[in-house]
Structure formats: C-alpha cells, structure tokens
Amino acid sequence: MSSTMAWARSQQEDGVNPTSIVLVNAHALFREGLRHHLTETGEFHVIGEAGNGQQAIQVVDLLDPDMVVMEVDLPGVNGLEVARAIKRAHPHIRIVLLSSTMDGQEVVKAIRAGIAAYVPRNIAPEKLLQTLHQVRRGHYPINDLVLSSPDVAAQVLNAFRQMAVDEETQNVYSPLSPRELQVLELVAAGHTNKAIAQSLDISNQTVKNHISSILRKLAVNDRTQAVVYAMRRGWIKVPLPDDTAT
Missing domain, CATH: 1.10.10.10 (Winged helix-like DNA-binding domain superfamily/Winged helix DNA-binding domain)
Structure with a gap:
C-alpha cells in the first residue's frame, strides 16, 4: 500500500493526468475489485468496462481510452483477437493481457499484435500496478516476460528465427x-x-x-x-x- 500511495503522490506532484482505462473481463466481481484497486492509486481512471469481446470493441470505439486491461479467455471472441481489432482501429491504445497460461506461441502472437504486456491472471496487485506504470510510460514489459521465462523465450526466438528465414513470410510481414x-x-x-x-x-x-x-x-x-x-x-x-x- 505504501508503494502504491508513493506512486500516486509522485504522479500528482508531476501534474500527470490519470490514465484512462477500459477493463474487460467476464466476471463483474473481478472488474469491481480491479477497478477499486486502480482508482485508489489516483493514477488510473476506469472509464468503461466490458464482459465479452464484442462489447469490448464497442466500448473502446466509443470511449477511446489510453489503455485496455483485458482477460485473454473471454466468452465468444478470444481476447487476443479483440486486441488485434482494437490495435488496428486505435494503434495508440496500449493493451495489457491477463492470461491463465504463459504459452510461448500466444506470446509471439501478442508481440506481433502490438500488445504492451502479457501477464499471469493471478499476478499480485502491486506487480500489476508496476506493469501498468511501465506501460503508461511507453514501455513494453512483454519483453521482460520473454527474458524471465526460458521456455517462453525459446519459443519466441524460434518463431522469429523462422519468420526471418521464411522468404514468403518476410515479404508479407x-x-x-x-x-x-x-x-x-x-x-x-x-x-x-x-x-x-x-x-x-x-x-x-x-x-x-x-x-x-x-x-x-x-x-x-x-x-x-x-x-x-x-x-x-x-x-x-x-x-x-x-x-x-x-
């Protein structure tokens, strides 16, 4: 709590406006808890919520937030597909994905889609706030995930090596x-x-x-x-x- 409040004070002293966020998760109780935790820091302002992928796209189109914090496992349209759609329409929006698994192939897809961060769904609140802070400053902590997990790193590097030697892919991408x-x-x-x-x-x-x-x-x-x-x-x-x- 002390580090969270210190962040809030530093941002207020610097005159930085709160970052607007849309939360996307199928469970209203989860969104409520996360909204409360983010709001009390003073750094983030939750301006909208959605419970599924299609609704998320509509809410983001309407509100144009600075950031979207979204679950990968959504009803209907997968969160990664939703993220791609959002980035195509709103390249400036920074997206943080919460996932139940740290799958290397999913991380590769997330990197190519322009996702800023890809974190475990059970991440500690303080760690999530640190990640959002990095994203807010224009960083891409998704690279930290690659570095910290050897299995994920191997899959990511193999995928990009293959992309580099595949002339057809290279010409398209x-x-x-x-x-x-x-x-x-x-x-x-x-x-x-x-x-x-x-x-x-x-x-x-x-x-x-x-x-x-x-x-x-x-x-x-x-x-x-x-x-x-x-x-x-x-x-x-x-x-x-x-x-x-x-």
Missing part, C-alpha cells in the same frame, strides 16, 4: 514502419536520441517511443541487437568508414 527504419538507421550510425530528434524534427520522447516500438517488434533487448537484426535482413544499410573515404 513488414515489422517496422518507414519512420522506425529512419530512426534505426540513425541509431546504427551512432546518433544519440537528441541528435535523432533534431535530424527528424521530432521530440526526444517520440524518439524513445519509436525505439521502444522497434525493440518490441523485433523482440530484442537493446538498440545494438535491433541494429544487427535489421542489417542482417537488409532492412537498413549503414556505410562503413571506408565507404565514405575519398
């Missing part, structure tokens, strides 16, 4: 946007976030957001790995020092 490729090329050239922001005439925070998105899409841990991954596949080209020599 373009993981990085043109702007993200621009950012990554500048990273590869050794530019700082500040220099990248100046070069592309965007804010430093936007650069950070692009880099977080790149790491999440490529399922890598840092900027160097992202550069190597992209260069090996021919997505970016960085001239060697000799190339520019006269």
Whole structure:
C-alpha cells in the first residue's frame, strides 16, 4: 500500500493526468475489485468496462481510452483477437493481457499484435500496478516476460528465427514502419536520441517511443541487437568508414 500511495503522490506532484482505462473481463466481481484497486492509486481512471469481446470493441470505439486491461479467455471472441481489432482501429491504445497460461506461441502472437504486456491472471496487485506504470510510460514489459521465462523465450526466438528465414513470410510481414527504419538507421550510425530528434524534427520522447516500438517488434533487448537484426535482413544499410573515404 505504501508503494502504491508513493506512486500516486509522485504522479500528482508531476501534474500527470490519470490514465484512462477500459477493463474487460467476464466476471463483474473481478472488474469491481480491479477497478477499486486502480482508482485508489489516483493514477488510473476506469472509464468503461466490458464482459465479452464484442462489447469490448464497442466500448473502446466509443470511449477511446489510453489503455485496455483485458482477460485473454473471454466468452465468444478470444481476447487476443479483440486486441488485434482494437490495435488496428486505435494503434495508440496500449493493451495489457491477463492470461491463465504463459504459452510461448500466444506470446509471439501478442508481440506481433502490438500488445504492451502479457501477464499471469493471478499476478499480485502491486506487480500489476508496476506493469501498468511501465506501460503508461511507453514501455513494453512483454519483453521482460520473454527474458524471465526460458521456455517462453525459446519459443519466441524460434518463431522469429523462422519468420526471418521464411522468404514468403518476410515479404508479407513488414515489422517496422518507414519512420522506425529512419530512426534505426540513425541509431546504427551512432546518433544519440537528441541528435535523432533534431535530424527528424521530432521530440526526444517520440524518439524513445519509436525505439521502444522497434525493440518490441523485433523482440530484442537493446538498440545494438535491433541494429544487427535489421542489417542482417537488409532492412537498413549503414556505410562503413571506408565507404565514405575519398
């Protein structure tokens, strides 16, 4: 409780508005408990709820929240399918999925769908709040899950390796946007976030957001790995020092 209240105080002192959330779970009692826990922090404001996938899509379309916290096992449409539909219509919305199982194939699908976090359904309240805090700041703690679970990590890496060597899949699947490729090329050239922001005439925070998105899409841990991954596949080209020599 003390850490939760400390978070709330720090956010209020910084003048940060509460993050709007839509809760999606088949059980009203679960939603009520989670809503109470989130609301009392002062950081989050639950603006809507849904008990199934179709209703979730309608509520999100209507309310356009900052974040959706959703159960994977929903009546009717699976939560992952709902998440895909939401991300297609509202790319800016950050989605946290609660699952009864930590299945590597599901995590792969979640990463490719742009899910920010994929956590156990029985996660401790304090841990969930920490995860939501990370998501709120534009991070993708789904990568932490990959790193912390060897079995999940193996399945995720195998899936992405297969995707890399499968030419047909690679031609269809373009993981990085043109702007993200621009950012990554500048990273590869050794530019700082500040220099990248100046070069592309965007804010430093936007650069950070692009880099977080790149790491999440490529399922890598840092900027160097992202550069190597992209260069090996021919997505970016960085001239060697000799190339520019006269």
